[in-house]
Each structure stands twice: as structure tokens, then as C-alpha cells.
Amino acid sequence: xxxxxxxxxxxxxxxxxxxxxxxxxxxxxxxxxxxxxxxxxxxxxxxxxxxxxxxxxxxxxxxxxxxxxxxxxxxxxxxxxxxxxxxxxxxxxxxxxxxxxxxxxxxxxxxxxxxxxxxxxxxxxxxxxxxxxxxxxxxxxxxxxxxxxxxxxxxxxxxxxxxxxxxxxxxxxxxxxxxxxxxxxxxxxxxxxxxxxxxxxxxxxxxxxxxxxxxxxxx
Numbered sequence: 001x002x003x004x005x006x007x008x009x010x011x012x013x014x015x016x017x018x019x020x021x022x023x024x025x026x027x028x029x030x031x032x033x034x035x036x037x038x039x040x041x042x043x044x045x046x047x048x049x050x051x052x053x054x055x056x057x058x059x060x061x062x063x064x065x066x067x068x069x070x071x072x073x074x075x076x077x078x079x080x081x082x083x084x085x086x087x088x089x090x091x092x093x094x095x096x097x098x099x100x101x102x103x104x105x106x107x108x109x110x111x112x113x114x115x116x117x118x119x120x121x122x123x124x125x126x127x128x129x130x131x132x133x134x135x136x137x138x139x140x141x142x143x144x145x146x147x148x149x150x151x152x153x154x155x156x157x158x159x160x161x162x163x164x165x166x167x168x169x170x171x172x173x174x175x176x177x178x179x180x181x182x183x184x185x186x187x188x189x190x191x192x193x194x195x196x197x198x199x200x201x202x203x204x205x206x207x208x209x210x211x212x213x214x215x216x217x218x219x
Contacts, residue, residue, distance in 0.1 A: 003177055003210045004184030006163055007191065007203060008060065009037035015198035016047045020054040022207040025184070027055045028082065031072055032062040036195045037188075041075035048076050058082050058104060073099050080104050082129065093124040102126035104163070108133030109148045115156070122159040129186060132166030147172075150180040170205035177213035185210050 007019050008028030019027045029044045030037040039047070048057050059078035061069065063085035072078065081099070083092060084106035092103050105125040107118055110133040118128060132148040147167030164182035169190030177185065189195065191202040 001183070003182070003213055003215075004161070004163065005207050005210050006058065006165075006184065006186040007188075007198070007206075008058070008165075008186055009035075009188040009192075009196065010047060010198060011037050011039065011196050012198065013047055013050060015200065015203070016055075017050045018198070018200040018203050020050055022204050024055050024203075024207060026058050026080070026186075027051050028058045028060050028186070028188070029076065029078070030060045031064070031068065032060060032084075041071055044072075044076050048078075052077075056080060060084055063087060069095060069099070073101065080126070082106060084129070084131075089120050089124050092121060096124060104129050106131055106165075109152065109166075112152055115152070118158060125160055128158055128160050128162040129165055130162060130182075131186070147176070150176055153180050153182075155181065168206075170202055170209045173206060173210045174213040177210065177215055181215045183215070 004025045006026035006028060007024050009030050010016050010019060010027050016027060029039055029047060032038055051057050056079040058080040059072045059076060060082045081095060081101050082104040092105060096103055103125045104127040105121045106129040108114065109130050114133065130153060132146045161183055163184040163186045164176060164180050165186035168176055168185055168187045173185055187206050191199055191206050193199040
């Protein structure tokens, strides 16, 4: 089965068109105010247009208020909500019930104990995203270009499909898939020329490298 590819933090129509052209599976639009990739609803709606029906649109939210979720759902109509904060299983379940939109639940990983919280979301999330845990003083939970030890998840089985994130780029994504056995990958800063500025050539290189990777082919 082909490796799933998510390109996160898209901030322009050109980058969205490139993601669609490269047949990415998911495109992430960021609605976390402290992030350099944060979008206004109106701008996000314009970015979503070339993606709709071609690439699944993911709205990234971090401990969002009900008002923000409602505004994003109304203005952007995403295919998925990605909850990347401290949202409880009950909060995830409530949002799924209210909007009928599946959730990708993000987790920061630095050590084996960080994986212990994942099963609590088995019945409420559609997918998981395993990301490198952000530094303690970071304003955002992801997009830092830092990887965690992929051996931590090698051989592990999860109840939901999952994506590997954190420090991935065109040069290391094949190795990351081989070591972690990830069925999908998520990239943000690894395909940027500057924070928030996607490089279309790097995007193309990343998708090609990810799709050519073999799961579990390296120790």
C-alpha cells in the first residue's frame, strides 16, 4: 500500500495547487494563532478551493474554542479536524458528534511513556499523528523541524491509521518510513524555503521520496 502523504502548514494558493498536482493525500491549514502559518478564515477558504475534491483538507487546531471550530467549519468546510493540543477524548468525541467531521488526533512524542495516552482515543479519533514533542518553551506544538527517535514506534501497532511527523524532509523521509514502519507521513518545515513559505520543488521531492519508501526494510 502506498505511503500516505500530508503536507501541513500550507499558506498560499500556489502551494495548494502544487500539493494537488503532486497528488498529496492531505493538506493542512493552520488555525493556531501563535504560528507563523496561521491563516485567517477568508484566506484559508481561498486556499481550500484548488484542494477540494482532490486533496483532503485538514484544519489544524490547538485546544480551540467552540467559536473557532464553528468558524473554521463554516468558512472552510474541512474534510478533517486535526486536534494538536491537550484535547481530552471527551472533547474529541463531542466535536465529532457536533460536526460529523472526523478527527486526526496529534500527540507529541519524546519517550515511550508518551505513547501510553494514545489508546484512550481509539474510539473517538479517525487517525493519529505522532509528532516530535515541542520544546517546553515553544509557542506551537509542531512545525519545529525536529525529529524524535523513530525506533520508539518501530513494531508498534495502533488501532487507527497514523501519520509520522517531526523533522521530516525529502532527504530523510524514506529512512523514517523504513525505521518507524509508518503508513503515512506529515511534513511542514521540511518543504519550506522559509517559515510558512512552501517550496514547490521540495514538496515534489518529498512526495516522490515518501511514495518510493519501503516500510520495515531497515533495522
